[in-house]
Amino acid sequence: xxxxxxxxxxxxxxxxxxxxxxxxxxxxxxxxxxxxxxxxxxxxxxxxxxxxxxxxxxxxxxxxxxxxxxxxxxxxxxxxxxxxxxxxxxxxxxxxxxxxxxxxxxxxxxxxxxxxxxxxxxxxxxxxxxxxxxxxxxxxxxxxxxxxxxxxxxxxxxxxxxxxxxxxxxxxxxxxxxxxxxxxxxxxxxxxxxxxxxxxxxxxxxxxxxxxxxxxxxxxxxxxxxxxxxxxxxxxxxxxxxxxxxxxxxxxxxxxxxxxxxxxxxxxxxxxxxxxxxxxxxxxxxxxxxxxxxxxxxxxxxxxxxxxxxxx
Amino acid sequence: xxxxxxxxxxxxxxxxxxxxxxxxxxxxxxxxxxxxxxxxxxxxxxxxxxxxxxxx
Numbered sequence: 048x049x050x051x052x053x054x055x056x057x058x059x060x061x062x063x064x065x066x067x068x069x070x071x072x073x074x075x076x077x078x079x080x081x082x083x084x085x086x087x088x089x090x091x092x093x094x095x096x097x098x099x100x101x102x103x104x105x106x107x108x109x110x111x112x113x114x115x116x117x118x119x120x121x122x123x124x125x126x127x128x129x130x131x132x133x134x135x136x137x138x139x140x141x142x143x144x145x146x147x148x149x150x151x152x153x154x155x156x157x158x159x160x161x162x163x164x165x166x167x168x169x170x171x172x173x174x175x176x177x178x179x180x181x182x183x184x185x186x187x188x189x190x191x192x193x194x195x196x197x198x199x200x201x202x203x204x205x206x207x208x209x210x211x212x213x214x215x216x217x218x219x220x221x222x223x224x225x226x227x228x229x230x231x232x233x234x235x236x237x238x239x240x241x242x243x244x245x246x247x248x249x250x251x252x253x254x255x256x257x258x259x260x261x262x263x264x265x266x267x268x269x270x271x272x273x274x275x276x277x278x279x280x281x282x283x284x285x286x287x288x289x290x291x292x293x294x295x296x297x298x299x300x301x302x303x304x305x306x307x308x309x310x311x312x313x314x315x316x317x318x319x320x321x322x323x324x325x326x327x328x329x330x331x332x333x334x335x336x337x338x339x340x341x342x343x344x345x346x347x348x349x350x351x352x353x354x355x356x357x358x359x
Numbered sequence: 360x361x362x363x364x365x366x367x368x369x370x371x372x373x374x375x376x377x378x379x380x381x382x383x384x385x386x387x388x389x390x391x392x393x394x395x396x397x398x399x400x401x402x403x404x405x406x407x408x409x410x411x412x413x414x415x
Contacts, residue, residue, distance in 0.1 A: 064379070
């Protein structure tokens with residue numbers, strides 16, 4: 048027998064470094080990093096740059112760990128849906144056990160390191176975020192209620208609160224409002240996507256609102272959540288992290304987003320299909336700009352405040 | 360004929376091992392940096408600064 052006759056096919060367990068990195072859901076991590084950074088920089092207490100960098104790194108790692116645990120639990124439905132079939136577990140590059148061990152290890156590491164680097168409040172919120180995303184959303188709500196995206200969205204809303212807690216060691220009106228902004232933004236953002244991305248949730252038995260209540264009801268839900276979102280977004284302007292620039296940006300973005308939601312609500316499926324869901328796609332793109340714009344405005348106000356010109 | 364043939368499996372394992380090595384080095388550097396910052400800021404001082412001054 049020679050060396051070359053030994054089994055050399057890529058098998059389960061022969062994952063490359065990039066496969067483990069993919070388990071961390073890097074695209075989701077970028078939103079976590081950005082919003083946590085804004086929460087940290089907008090806080091009234093300055094943080095040492097190195098400690099701030101370490102905190103953001105471990106918040107991102109905690110978010111990534113929950114992504115890995117989500118992929119471990121959802122491996123069965125990821126194999127069914129086309130969009131997720133190329134993920135490391137359904138593609139056979141990483142075993143379910145490896146993903147679970149990897150996610151659990153990184154969860155403990157990220158929470159412990161955030162605690163040692165900053166304070167227990169930030170670490171506790173990060174730990175709760177991981178628990179909420181993995182247990183409450185992934186294991187419980189995702190497959191049992193069409194409101195999964197609403198309640199599950201809370202997990203993605205915690206990072207600015209963690210960033211704020213890193214700096215201040217506590218929770219305040221400002222950090223809760225930043226949380227609520229993302230929490231209320233998630234449903235219209237995701238449902239706009241669900242309207243034109245006809246994913247195979249039905250085959251995977253995931254009760255998405257578009258499947259359980261129909262597309263007309265989804266359009267109404269988008270409008271209701273967008274209306275409820277506006278006062279929260281505008282309310283931030285009146286707090287210590289807001290200011291005239293934030294207010295102006297928020298007024299414009301809310302007007303555009305509300306108009307988009309009304310446009311979606313007034314359309315029916317025939318019209319939407321005839322122009323390949325142009326309005327739905329536009330509103331989805333706008334929703335990304337909406338969140339990015341609000342957090343950039345908070346960051347700008349915070350930066351200007353350092354020169355004595357930001358805020359009211 | 361080459362004695363050692365490079366296969367996809369070997370490439371993946373090498374990538375994983377090198378990646379893990381770099382991550383561990385970065386982690387050690389991070390903990391070292393954190394320790395330096397916290398020590399300089401006096402995070403590990405058990406005696407309050409006022410008492411420390413008074414004892415001199």
